[in-house]
Amino acid sequence: MSIERTERRQAAGLAAPALLWTLAFFLLPFGAMVWMSLGHMEGRTVVPGPGPETYARIFSDPSLFRGIFVSLEITATVTVLSVALAWPLAWIIATRVPARWRRLALLLAVLPFWTSYVVRSYSWALVLGEKGVIMNALTGLGLLAEPVQIMATRTATVIGFTHFFVMLLTLTIYSNLVQLSPNYARAAEDLGASRWQVIRLVILPLTLPGVMTGAFLTFVLCIGDYITPQILGGNNELSLPQLIMLQLGRRGDFPMASALSVVLMAIVTLAYAASARWLKMDRV
Amino acid sequence: MTIRMHKFCLAALGGLMTTTSLQAADLNALIWCDHADAALLEPFEKAHDVRVNVKEYEGTAAGLTLLDQSRPGDWDVMVIDSVDVARAAEAGYLAPLPADSVDTSTTFPEVALTDAMTVDGQLYGVTEKFGYNTIAYNKAAVDPADMESLGALWSGKYDGRIAIYDYYLPVLGLVGLAEGVDTADLDAAALGTLRDPLMKLRAASRQVSDVVGSQTALATGEVDILIGGGEWLTAVLHAENPDLDWTLPKEGGLVWAQAVAMVEGTEQPELALEFIKYILSPEGQARLATSSCYWGMPANKEAGAVLSDEEKAVLRWDDQAEYLSRAQLYPVPDADTDLAMQDLWTDMLQN
Numbered sequence: 001m002s003i004e005r006t007e008r009r010q011a012a013g014l015a016a017p018a019l020l021w022t023l024a025f026f027l028l029p030f031g032a033m034v035w036m037s038l039g040h041m042e043g044r045t046v047v048p049g050p051g052p053e054t055y056a057r058i059f060s061d062p063s064l065f066r067g068i069f070v071s072l073e074i075t076a077t078v079t080v081l082s083v084a085l086a087w088p089l090a091w092i093i094a095t096r097v098p099a100r101w102r103r104l105a106l107l108l109a110v111l112p113f114w115t116s117y118v119v120r121s122y123s124w125a126l127v128l129g130e131k132g133v134i135m136n137a138l139t140g141l142g143l144l145a146e147p148v149q150i151m152a153t154r155t156a157t158v159i160g161f162t163h164f165f166v167m168l169l170t171l172t173i174y175s176n177l178v179q180l181s182p183n184y185a186r187a188a189e190d191l192g193a194s195r196w197q198v199i200r201l202v203i204l205p206l207t208l209p210g211v212m213t214g215a216f217l218t219f220v221l222c223i224g225d226y227i228t229p230q231i232l233g234g235n236n237e238l239s240l241p242q243l244i245m246l247q248l249g250r251r252g253d254f255p256m257a258s259a260l261s262v263v264l265m266a267i268v269t270l271a272y273a274a275s276a277r278w279l280k281m282d283r284v
Numbered sequence: 285m286t287i288r289m290h291k292f293c294l295a296a297l298g299g300l301m302t303t304t305s306l307q308a309a310d311l312n313a314l315i316w317c318d319h320a321d322a323a324l325l326e327p328f329e330k331a332h333d334v335r336v337n338v339k340e341y342e343g344t345a346a347g348l349t350l351l352d353q354s355r356p357g358d359w360d361v362m363v364i365d366s367v368d369v370a371r372a373a374e375a376g377y378l379a380p381l382p383a384d385s386v387d388t389s390t391t392f393p394e395v396a397l398t399d400a401m402t403v404d405g406q407l408y409g410v411t412e413k414f415g416y417n418t419i420a421y422n423k424a425a426v427d428p429a430d431m432e433s434l435g436a437l438w439s440g441k442y443d444g445r446i447a448i449y450d451y452y453l454p455v456l457g458l459v460g461l462a463e464g465v466d467t468a469d470l471d472a473a474a475l476g477t478l479r480d481p482l483m484k485l486r487a488a489s490r491q492v493s494d495v496v497g498s499q500t501a502l503a504t505g506e507v508d509i510l511i512g513g514g515e516w517l518t519a520v521l522h523a524e525n526p527d528l529d530w531t532l533p534k535e536g537g538l539v540w541a542q543a544v545a546m547v548e549g550t551e552q553p554e555l556a557l558e559f560i561k562y563i564l565s566p567e568g569q570a571r572l573a574t575s576s577c578y579w580g581m582p583a584n585k586e587a588g589a590v591l592s593d594e595e596k597a598v599l600r601w602d603d604q605a606e607y608l609s610r611a612q613l614y615p616v617p618d619a620d621t622d623l624a625m626q627d628l629w630t631d632m633l634q635n
Contacts, residue, residue, distance in 0.1 A: 043619045044349055063627075063634040122500065131505045149444070151506055152491035234491030235450060238634050249342055250452075251626055252349025 037258035054259040071240040075223040078161040086169030094177035121231040124160045152234025160228045169214035176210025212278035309334045314362035318575035328562045344368040356549030360556040366541035367616045369401040369409035379546040380406035391583045394608040395541040409545035415580035417454030418537030420513025424527040434462040434535045446489040449512025452629035461535045470615040519579035519598045539611035566590045
């Protein structure tokens with residue numbers, strides 16, 4: 001009994017720093033943010049809540065409400081595209097690249113991570129511009145008569161995001177793929193499965209934890225990102241983080257910024273709940 | 285063990301004292317990005333052995349809200365639109381400057397706005413820099429004659445080649461000028477007449493962008509015209525592309541004037557005043573005028589002796605009298621009109 005109590009105390013002692021850290025740097029600030037979101041502005045003064053005014057405005061003001069859908073549409077597109085591009089890349093590196101070159105191949109795949117995120121976004125602005133590399137090549141080759149606008153559109157935002165998240169997903173899927181025993185594929189082939197059937201019915205389902213973990217991280221990072229849509233989107237539509245920054249930087253509306261942040265967090269929580277059964281961090 | 289504890293306590297006390305003394309030697313400034321330039325701040329920091337901590341903000345409403353959220357003494361000085369100094373002072377955000385502590389006799393009279401910055405006989409701010417929100421363009425890509433009228437932006441000729449500077453006050457002011465509404469008359473009622481032309485301008489434009497985004501778009505040829513732009517945007521690009529130019533159209537443009545002021549509740553008014561004096565000195569003015577974030581005319585004419593001929597040419601030093609006679613001051617909306625303007629702006633961005 002005494003040993004048990006001692007062990008319990010030791011466990012509590014060991015967990016205490018992490019719990020205190022979470023309390024101080026997550027729960028308390030989050031509580032403060034939720035409390036702020038329940039207030040509202042009167043002129044330039046924050047009127048403390050609790051009250052539903054600020055949340056009611058989000059759902060009654062079309063400019064604010066649309067931000068939720070803009071963010072969801074961009075994030076869903078980026079997540080699907082990133083998975084579609086990253087899985088074959090990870091599979092090629094894991095199974096087709098000779099072992100001695102794999103490290104180099106992975107290094108090359110994640111090389112863009114080494115540059116600043118802001119610089120990379122501005123680089124895309126130059127690449128995607130009307131006089132950028134892509135349009136110059138397409139018009140030079142005669143494939144396009146006139147340059148088309150990509151920069152300052154949602155397409156530019158999606159390209160910028162996808163470039164970044166393909167690298168992240170490649171890593172999570174690759175680490176999942178290399179843990180798979182080659183015997184699964186051999187057994188399936190012995191039983192008459194074609195190469196395509198092996199990939200589709202055996203390998204792909206077994207990499208679901210890696211795919212879902214990477215997809216969830218992509219979803220969370222993408223939906224909360226301010227820089228890429230701000231630089232590449234040309235302010236032609238506003239995502240949730242852009243609307244939050246607008247409230248903070250220009251209107252000084254802290255309750256609205258907090259309420260939009262709570263909505264953002266609720267969306268992330270729902271995404272987690274929907275994908276939790278597949279999220280196995282220890283597998284990636 | 286006791287000795288070790290004593291040493292530890294002494295070291296902690298020493299550390300605390302050092303920290304306290306460092307904090308006492310800090311000047312906290314709520315600023316616009318041009319004041320974040322190390323070339324501007326370092327001479328003051330060295331001369332007074334202080335560190336200037338800066339926090340950038342955009343728009344008076346946001347600045348005043350930041351002050352609302354802060355404790356008295358958190359901020360010592362702030363940069364603010366000259367036209368907003370009086371209302372900020374009346375609301376208790378600013379401290380009066382000691383009588384005769386700053387000399388404004390050499391300030392360009394059109395932007396000195398001393399009366400507008402005086403409340404109950406006390407001066408609360410001093411204009412430090414000014415410039416224009418008007419039309420910036422690439423003269424190699426558009427007809428400069430077209431740029432002499434704001435109407436060209438709605439003519440259809442330049443659809444898809446226009447960028448809008450992402451700041452609601454000057455752009456709504458310019459849309460107002462195009463509609464024949466003076467900035468001084470831009471109230472909630474007049475705002476209703478601007479919605480349609482604003483949305484048409486939005487439809488004709490390629491993007492709405494901040495300073496860096498606008499500069500990038502003009503420099504790369506992504507757009508050829510920026511409404512809301514001026515010397516503050518093209519000057520830093522002049523060396524790379526002399527075709528980037530700006531003009532005041534026949535309808536006029538907006539003159540922006542920024543002031544430096546002391547924040548109410550500062551615990552070091554002498555140091556704050558020294559900073560203000562430094563900014564207004566010819567040397568400080570020349571550095572501020574050519575700040576890496578954006579250029580603008582120094583409010584103090586004596587800075588002309590410090591600026592090079594080339595810098596003055598880029599700033600159009602010799603044309604100021606003519607420009608100032610045609611430009612209008614920023615709109616000064618009340619709190620409700622300001623929010624209505626921002627709602628209209630957000631609506632324009634999102635739809």
